[in-house]
Amino acid sequence: MAWRGVSSRPSDGEADAEGSGLPLADLGKPRRGDARRLLASLLAPHRGTLVVAALVSLLSQAAMVAGPLLIGLAIDRAVPDAVAGDHGTLVWIAVAYAACGLVTAGSQFAFQVVAARAGQGVLLELRARIFGHAQRLSLDFHERYTSGRIVSRATSDVDAVQELVEDGLDGLTTAVLTFWVSLGFLFVLDVPLALLVMSGLVPLSVATVWYARRSARAYRGTRTTSAAMTTQYIETLNGIRAVQAFRREPRNAGIFRVLNRRYTEVNTETLVLFAWFAPALMLIGNLTLVGALAVGAYRVADGGLELGVLAAIALYVRRMYEPLDDLALALNTYQTAAAGLEKIAGLLAHEPGVAEPAEPGSLPERSGKGREVTFDGVRFGYQDGVTVLPRIDLTIPRGQTVALVGETGAGKSTVAKLLARFYDPTTGAVRLDGVDLRELTTPQLRGELTMITQESFLFSGSVADNIAIGRPDATREQIEEAARALGAYEFIAALPDGFDTDVRKRGARLSAGQRQLVAFARALLADPAVLILDEATSSLDIPGERAVQRALATVLEGRTAVIIAHRLSTVEIADRVLVVHDGRIVEDGTPDDLVAGIGDDAAGDDAAGGEGRFGALHRAWRESLV
């Protein structure tokens, strides 16, 4: 199981630490440059806004950084003038200082507003892309990637990017601009001292590169481990009944303990790295200041430098290094965001396994009896390379109801999933009225095929909303009529708010049979040409089952149907039974013929003498009823 992998692997996030049990390489490990490309595509629509933000920020920095220059001038010019009785220079410098203050305040306000607009636009687009992409990705991807990891991408990874956009970016631009603009002013004031200050860039770069490298790895570890914890939460809570029934709590707690400890470790690592980095920057700044002051003081004493210029230089050096504290924090935010963005880019880089057609085909006019379904030399295996269906050749005429029966693991659901186009065949084709499913767009497909699964999933919203899912423009009358046709009207009307009852509200919980009826009503209203039904099994009591059987006959009327049948009663209403064994259709005939042993023994391997597999299954069912 994946969690063992979690505890034994390094925290660099390259392995299966997110709990999929598969190496990330199998899921398309983010390629170098994916994150950068993603960022570029997100920023592209805001290019103009970003240019304005950069210009405004530059103006703000220039106005702010002019301060020390004015102070230097005040010391060297205004004070001597004032002593001599001329206050003009002092007034002029005071006005200029106030003007700089105003420009700084105004441009900072403008920067915040402009940057907020662009930043929020980027986040809006990023969230929309993740959600849209997660919905579009095929079933095989979801079976391996786990919903916990997707949730983690959409929440904590997006939060990391959000933090950068909202706080970090401001700190980062301020620190970088202040540093370089101040250095520029230093060169204007005194070149030798500016060069001395610039030599501080060497240890500064070494420290920054060291920190950036080490912390990037650590932050990637935090993203990976945080996703693994989310996955663990979701898996535990989704399966809480099984967890409690099988007393899995201690094992889950053990797994969580490992992840929790890992998360603490990687977080501590990032904090320790930061604890080295931030003071190192301050130390470099202070040493540079001491050096500049010492050399400057000698030159003032020699008369080679004015006192005001030295004061201005000292103030500039302080200004350069002061926001570096913010730079360290901003780098922190940046590293978290970069790791998050990398993970998000990895998710977005996955292409849906079931592709939309380049040129959509068109289906012939639909007959009143549904459509013909053909499996034409279909071979299929899931991604692990094992062939599950070696070859299926099958034609289901319009209007026919086919029951798929067979042992567990025989391949019945796989046949149904290929027909619903959750997957594409490895070779061969599945066709609807002769048209390959691969030539149909998703909306075309969804209009023609409806699959009712065992869970009869209800979405949050009212019962009416749930029935109308397959046909959102249905009127209330049509919704009620569908419910009435299936014998579901009475129990829905008796719910606290009737058809408007919120299915997730307490007191409105529907039984398994009732949920199945709602799912049937949904299918009836959607009116597909082909209905695929993964039959609910043991959860229905006998009266409920009868109601469902009656409803089933109604919903099958006028369409082609494929039912994965687990019950004798369902098989008996089918026109034709296909027995699936080891991914092949081994018997094919009407229920009566197969019981009598005269069906088409497709594989020529009667399981029990003349009786056949279905005959044996049928006998077992009958015996279980008495």
Ligand SMILES: Nc1ncnc2c1ncn2[C@@H]1O[C@H](COP(=O)(O)OP(=O)(O)OP(=O)(O)O)[C@@H](O)[C@H]1O
């Ligand atoms: N997503 C998947 N990835 C890999 N293998 C799978 C996947 N789903 C099913 N299989 C394998 O394919 C084979 C056929 O499974 P399938 O679910 O079609 O059987 P089934 O006849 O519907 O069984 P049941 O009656 O128990 O639902 C099994 O060996 C199963 O392990």
